[in-house]
Amino acid sequence: MEFWYTEKHTNDVKFSIRVDKQLASIDSEFQRIDVFESPAFGTFLTLDGYMMLTEKDEFIYHEMIVHPAMAVHPNPENILVIGGGDGGALRELAKYPGVKTLDIVEIDKLVVDVCKKWLPQTACGFDDSRVRVFYQDGLKYVRSCIDKYDIIIVDSTDPFGPGEGLFTKEFYGNCFKALKEDGIMVNQHESPFYPKDAEAMQRAHKRITESFGICRVYQAHIPTYPSGHWLFGFASKKYHPVRDLKVRKWKALDLKTHYYNTNLHAGSFALPNYVEEILRNVESEE
Template identity: 40%
Template sequence: MNSLPKQLPPYIKNENGELWLTEDERENLKISYRIKDIIFSDQSPFQHVMILDSYDFGRMLVLDGVIQTTSIDGHIYNEMISHVPLQFHPSPKKVLIIGGGDCGAAREVAKYKEVEEIHMVEIDEMVVNVCKEHLTDVSGNLSDPRVKFMYTDGVAFIKEHANTYDVIIIDSSDPVGPAKELFSYEFYSNVYRALKDDGLMVCQSQSPIFHMDVLKQTHANINKLFPYSTIYTATVPTYPGGLWSFTIGSKIPLSLSESKLMPTDTKYVNADVLKQCFQLPQFMKQQLL
């Protein structure tokens, strides 16, 4: 414990010699993770950034006290937000990722040889740098020359591009603070404009258990803009409620090609998961379809 800073970051408490991170963004639910070590802790211009080493989930990226991704389950989210849209696109050459500072989505996209350019637009350079250095289980210490990092506001960036991308992945944090605009109708309409004529987008659309309102609104917005849309789910253990939703908007009909190769080194997604993730539980069908 010699590496501990003299003053503990907010969100972390020392209880009888044990360090605990408590997530309390929900008013009536707190999840506490026992921490081995604080690897990195600093305030960026945008948020408080930590890399923690936890007992149950390995290393974690924590922004403003909220876990974003971990060594143990980060791949579930990152594989699902990347491979599903890429499997739908007939020939993804130019991919834009908005957010995704942990680099996990870019790492998954880079597994497709046909992809020529990956533009990563992340507002917070500190997040990318610490994930590349300290969270390599998730980031893979990404150094693929096809990835171009742009540290700027995704909302402003998207307005300046039209008919440019094959696939756009919106890998945002929760719709509070800086990420709020990434859930707006105006933003999605700019995403539509930035896509090529056969392009498609995906976004994380929150927990169907706790934020059905956000999922409903996101799906309604995307469904209004795009001729084709669909919702899929995955189970992400460190996200409250476990069940997580993603929404796709597409300019072309959504059909999975049997001939499209899935990278062989995935840990969660496979051809079976690709088929099952669109089969929604009854309460979601009733409220959404």
């Protein structure tokens, strides 16, 4: 028997992973949640059929959505994660002794429950005593927050389905207000390669530039995401993502990371010309 999970990265490109068995399949109020066991990537989670994370490469995504902002902000104490129900972003954030509160707003409690059961090495982020979990709509949650967070990590799904509202101008504006005067917002920013993904990335970037003074994009190699070339948005009120990187301070923390380091931090903001062009086109559209 051959058993394969296949995701269409576009209508004309497929990525398939051999599956040993399906571990869970649940229809929540918001989405379909599936967990598979695979020889190449270990356990992996999909939402509505789209790859969210695999045991083997989730460290790349989670380290890269967390550490760049944490290494730039001089004193990040109050952190908000929106989405991120797998706990991976929390796990990375909890490595910092200086963090005082770690709030997470996840709309779908079942995602958390499933990850705690099947992906404990990722969901262990929830075990930290500084974590407070709010099961509600991130969009609504940030509306009521003012001047509260040092860093907001928007660890959303793709810009359709339950994650759609997390790619709107209103949401980014509310994140801006929820941040303190020197706050930083990081979001997962889709891929620049396939035209449909590049459009989503371009739209998100345009909307973020309408709220934040400093908007930069950085990249990572994530093998299980479409094209393997993934982007993150770094939106900041005060700190520059490269010039304000605290290299010595971050190294002194002596955190264990498998992908991130401070050299790579600076390098990840150096984008290919074709990506820079997509981002420039956004800025000149207005």
